[in-house]
Amino acid sequence: MKERILIVGGGLSGLTLAYLLSKRNIEAKVLEASPRLGGRIQTIKGTLETPLELGATWFSDMHKNMFNLLNELGLQKYEQFSKGKSLFQTKSFEPPQEFFVPASQSPSYRIADGTQALIDALANQLDNENIKLNTKVKAITDIGNALEVKISKGQKIQADKVILCVPPQLVDSQIQFSPELPNSVTKVLPTVHTWMAGSIKFVLEYNNPFWRNNGHSGMLFSHSGIVSEMHDHTNAKENKFGFTGFLNGGAISYSQEVRKEFVIRQLSELLGNEVLNYSSYSDKVWSDKFVVSESQTILRPHQNNGHSLSQNSYMNDKLFFSGTETATEFGGYMEGAIISAFKVNKRIKLVSKE
Numbered sequence: 158m159k160e161r162i163l164i165v166g167g168g169l170s171g172l173t174l175a176y177l178l179s180k181r182n183i184e185a186k187v188l189e190a191s192p193r194l195g196g197r198i199q200t201i202k203g204t205l206e207t208p209l210e211l212g213a214t215w216f217s218d219m220h221k222n223m224f225n226l227l228n229e230l231g232l233q234k235y236e237q238f239s240k241g242k243s244l245f246q247t248k249s250f251e252p253p254q255e256f257f258v259p260a261s262q263s264p265s266y267r268i269a270d271g272t273q274a275l276i277d278a279l280a281n282q283l284d285n286e287n288i289k290l291n292t293k294v295k296a297i298t299d300i301g302n303a304l305e306v307k308i309s310k311g312q313k314i315q316a317d318k319v320i321l322c323v324p325p326q327l328v329d330s331q332i333q334f335s336p337e338l339p340n341s342v343t344k345v346l347p348t349v350h351t352w353m354a355g356s357i358k359f360v361l362e363y364n365n366p367f368w369r370n371n372g373h374s375g376m377l378f379s380h381s382g383i384v385s386e387m388h389d390h391t392n393a394k395e396n397k398f399g400f401t402g403f404l405n406g407g408a409i410s411y412s413q414e415v416r417k418e419f420v421i422r423q424l425s426e427l428l429g430n431e432v433l434n435y436s437s438y439s440d441k442v443w444s445d446k447f448v449v450s451e452s453q454t455i456l457r458p459h460q461n462n463g464h465s466l467s468q469n470s471y472m473n474d475k476l477f478f479s480g481t482e483t484a485t486e487f488g489g490y491m492e493g494a495i496i497s498a499f500k501v502n503k504r505i506k507l508v509s510k511e
């Protein structure tokens with residue numbers, strides 16, 4: 158059977174696109190290589206059921222498409238907590254500097270119940286049958302009136318149109334095209350920076366916000382400790398508590414147990430012994446096969462995001478690029494993922510049924 162549309166990648170871009178198409182009564186099948194939806198969005202629950210973000214967390218007033226999508230899906234946002242003393246550690250042998258974030262500053266927002274709530278809400282709008290997990294796309298062949306897509310289990314699926322909602326670097330390293338994509342495109346794909354690839358995010362959960370009670374915001378920036386950036390991670394109802402943040406790049410060489418030890422040591426020196434009473438710790442190194450290709454080159458942040466060649470269609474208007482790294486505005490961010498889906502949705506014209 159021939160599908161009308163195949164979407165490669167079940168992250169924010171792929172799911173937003175499937176949702177937009179469903180509003181036009183166009184069925185699309187989402188093929189996701191990993192065992193879960195969300196891609197670089199991943200909210201886990203701590204032992205006390207606190208939503209903890211291992212991936213994307215914040216957005217701002219500039220992200221209008223994100224605001225609109227959340228409203229449309231009936232999801233709530235709330236401001237990132239930043240009241241109280243914040244800390245800046247310049248050197249390990251000097252006490253941290255204290256600073257206060259002005260209340261007038263444009264806030265960062267989070268999604269109530271976790272960023273995953275957005276992924277779940279989009280998936281809930283789709284027919285379960287149209288979401289295929291553990292389904293990696295390996296090859297795409299132009300067979301004239303359709304594209305033939307080869308997936309991990311050796312099966313082949315035909316479709317009128319295929320939209321690639323995966324980081325361009327992975328398109329290059331994981332998918333074989335026949336006939337090959339133009340030279341200009343294959344040259345650019347490995348040079349498109351994938352936002353946050355290689356980063357390490359940690360989460361810590363507590364049964365009380367002891368730092369708030371001691372006048373701290375929970376915000377920390379450090380040039381000297383394993384934690385390079387940290388924020389309060391209290392939920393929207395303010396009844397579940399924790400921290401989230403990033404570890405410095407060197408932490409990749411330690412085991413998770415050692416990373417945890419270093420995190421707890423740094424934070425207890427800064428915020429006191431209550432740090433030791435955590436309920437759960439987790440972290441994630443974002444360098445698995447669903448985010449980066451094996452042969453990594455060093456790229457500038459956002460290099461070639463929104464490249465003009467990713468705005469074109471290929472294989473006689475049957476193959477399109479989406480995904481945040483193809484967005485010409487806010488490339489790399491959740492807003493970019495949504496923008497890219499809106500753009501491709503507009504460009505997909507089907508002859509009948511609509």
Ligand SMILES: Cc1cc2nc3c(=O)[nH]c(=O)nc-3n(C[C@H](O)[C@H](O)[C@H](O)COP(=O)(O)OP(=O)(O)OC[C@H]3O[C@@H](n4cnc5c(N)ncnc54)[C@H](O)[C@@H]3O)c2cc1C
Pocket residue numbers: 165166167168169170171188189190191194195196197198211212213214215216292293294295322323324327331332352353354356357358443447448479480481482489490491492493494
């Ligand atoms: C640690 C971290 C923190 C972040 N923080 C923020 C933040 O605070 N604010 C913000 O706006 N953004 C943040 N981001 C970025 C944000 O997560 C991304 O912009 C957004 O989620 C990208 O969505 P996407 O759908 O374009 O790509 P992805 O989420 O990467 O989705 C691509 C999907 O394609 C799948 N896939 C890959 N190859 C194949 C294949 N061959 N076949 C089928 N499926 C395949 C992958 O498994 C993945 O699910 C963060 C990212 C990370 C990792």
